[in-house]
Amino acid sequence: MIHWPFGGLLRNVRAVIISNKLPGSSTVSAAAWSICKSFVGAVPAILALLVFASVSLAQLTLPKAVDSALAAYPSIQAAQEQTKVAAAQVNLARTAYLPKADVLGQANVATHNNVFGLLLPQPVGVIPSISGPVLGTNSPSPVLGTAIGILVNWEPFDFGRRKAEIGVNEAARSKAAAEVDVTRLQVAAETAAAFLTIRAAEETEKAAVAAVTRAESFQTVINALVNAELRPGVEASRSKAEVAAARIQLIQARQAVAVAKAALAQWVGGDAASLGLAKSGDPEPPAALAVSTPEKSPFALAQRAAIDEIKARSKTLDFAYKPKINLEGSTYARGTGVQPNGQGSGVFSGLGPNIQNWSLGVNITFSASELPGIRAKRDAESHRQLADEARYKQIMREIDSRTARATAMLEGARLVAEQTPTGVAASREAEAQARARYQAGLGTITDVADAQRRLTQAEIDHSLARLNIWRGLLDLAITSGDLGPFLKLAEGL
Numbered sequence: 266m267i268h269w270p271f272g273g274l275l276r277n278v279r280a281v282i283i284s285n286k287l288p289g290s291s292t293v294s295a296a297a298w299s300i301c302k303s304f305v306g307a308v309p310a311i312l313a314l315l316v317f318a319s320v321s322l323a324q325l326t327l328p329k330a331v332d333s334a335l336a337a338y339p340s341i342q343a344a345q346e347q348t349k350v351a352a353a354q355v356n357l358a359r360t361a362y363l364p365k366a367d368v369l370g371q372a373n374v375a376t377h378n379n380v381f382g383l384l385l386p387q388p389v390g391v392i393p394s395i396s397g398p399v400l401g402t403n404s405p406s407p408v409l410g411t412a413i414g415i416l417v418n419w420e421p422f423d424f425g426r427r428k429a430e431i432g433v434n435e436a437a438r439s440k441a442a443a444e445v446d447v448t449r450l451q452v453a454a455e456t457a458a459a460f461l462t463i464r465a466a467e468e469t470e471k472a473a474v475a476a477v478t479r480a481e482s483f484q485t486v487i488n489a490l491v492n493a494e495l496r497p498g499v500e501a502s503r504s505k506a507e508v509a510a511a512r513i514q515l516i517q518a519r520q521a522v523a524v525a526k527a528a529l530a531q532w533v534g535g536d537a538a539s540l541g542l543a544k545s546g547d548p549e550p551p552a553a554l555a556v557s558t559p560e561k562s563p564f565a566l567a568q569r570a571a572i573d574e575i576k577a578r579s580k581t582l583d584f585a586y587k588p589k590i591n592l593e594g595s596t597y598a599r600g601t602g603v604q605p606n607g608q609g610s611g612v613f614s615g616l617g618p619n620i621q622n623w624s625l626g627v628n629i630t631f632s633a634s635e636l637p638g639i640r641a642k643r644d645a646e647s648h649r650q651l652a653d654e655a656r657y658k659q660i661m662r663e664i665d666s667r668t669a670r671a672t673a674m675l676e677g678a679r680l681v682a683e684q685t686p687t688g689v690a691a692s693r694e695a696e697a698q699a700r701a702r703y704q705a706g707l708g709t710i711t712d713v714a715d716a717q718r719r720l721t722q723a724e725i726d727h728s729l730a731r732l733n734i735w736r737g738l739l740d741l742a743i744t745s746g747d748l749g750p751f752l753k754l755a756e757g758l
Contacts, residue, residue, distance in 0.1 A: 334532040351438035364419035409615035414597025426584035436577040443567035459529040468728035473515035546757030562746030675737030685727035692723040
């Protein structure tokens with residue numbers, strides 16, 4: 266049973282509240298006591314959460330490390346948000362089927378002089394238009410004018426143009442989703458590689474620790490022989506140099522572990538100093554790994570989605586030369602402070618709209634001069650499609666090449682792993698014989714030092730040989746685009 270050291274604190278808080286309560290305010294002190302009790306009672310849960318988080322970082326397995334990176338790495342979140350943006354664009358494109366309604370209201374004070382003649386269209390509407398008869402007046406006297414109205418515009422059919430535009434946005438959404446899968450694969454691959462790098466660095470550190478132990482043990486033997494004047498003093502100096510070299514190798518190995526942990530912390534988050542791996546169960550590498558076809562790789566699917574987006578854009582150009590048909594309906598009211606004869610109707614006349622009108626109609630527009638531009642756009646999209654199809658072929662070649670390289674590296678790692686046990690056993694025997702010969706006066710310190718270095722290297726090679734098999738399996742899984750089977754097999758790694 267866990268005893269939390271907060272009982273005394275709880276009693277002290279209650280005593281302070283009761284002793285400092287306001288006169289006649291027992292209810293207030295009781296409420297304050299309830300709040301403090303809730304807060305202090307929540308402290309164990311908060312500390313338990315913090316302890317759990319630290320334990321999680323200190324007991325990482327390969328699948329847990331990958332899951333942590335996939336859950337919170339910023340680039341994945343950014344890619345997912347881009348997918349949501351694309352989905353919102355699809356919804357926006359679908360609103361094109363809805364009718365549009367515009368409401369306008371205005372009031373103005375202006376003169377009412379009108380003339381015959383043409384006024385060319387204005388890009389920015391500098392000169393406002395005037396309605397009413399031409400009276401031949403040129404009076405500077407102002408009159409009031411008001412207007413309010415609503416215009417409803419609806420395109421009942423469009424020969425498939427809006428559907429094609431929705432298709433473009435849906436293709437963009439599919440492309441964004443495919444890019445999320447690519448980002449997830451890249452993050453998972455980097456995380457798994459960083460995890461295996463830590464494992465390799467830790468194995469090297471173990472071998473370096475053993476090397477330091479052997480060097481220090483042999484130094485003790487040498488010092489005893491030198492003190493007994495059975496060996497020259499120079500051998501004691503040589504043994505010190507060998508111990509120093511072994512310690513330097515250990516320092517470098519620990520440095521490699523720290524650097525590898527910092528690299529993994531980038532992907533899983535948290536502090537590199539508190540990050541640690543769970544004890545390895547040293548699982549047996551599988552004889553084979555199930556891989557998917559290159560066409561199902563996220564890299565290939567993302568490039569295929571990019572091609573589909575270009576095709577969707579090209580399809581919209583097939584409808585760009587079709588006429589646009591809009592049904593329009595409007596109702597409005599206007600007010601004016603001047604009579605048809607040009608005479609004013611009073612100071613406040615025209616302040617309210619009192620003349621109503623309505624209209625219904627069909628508006629057909631056709632851009633006759635757009636055909637050359639549409640042809641140029643279609644030609645550009647065609648070349649973009651050819652370029653992306655060429656990139657797709659390049660990606661497929663790269664996947665095939667990487668698969669072949671990963672397979673070759675995996676086979677080589679398996680062959681090396683078959684030989685390293687023999688190398689370790691022979692190196693240990695050679696090191697023991699060299700030490701025995703030295704102590705019998707038949708060998709030199711150089712023979713022992715060389716034998717110890719070869720043993721250290723053999724132990725490092727042996728410890729890394731099985732990890733290199735797992736590295737080969739990881740590379741093969743990355744090229745296939747699916748790390749799921751690999752992570753299941755590497756659960757206890």
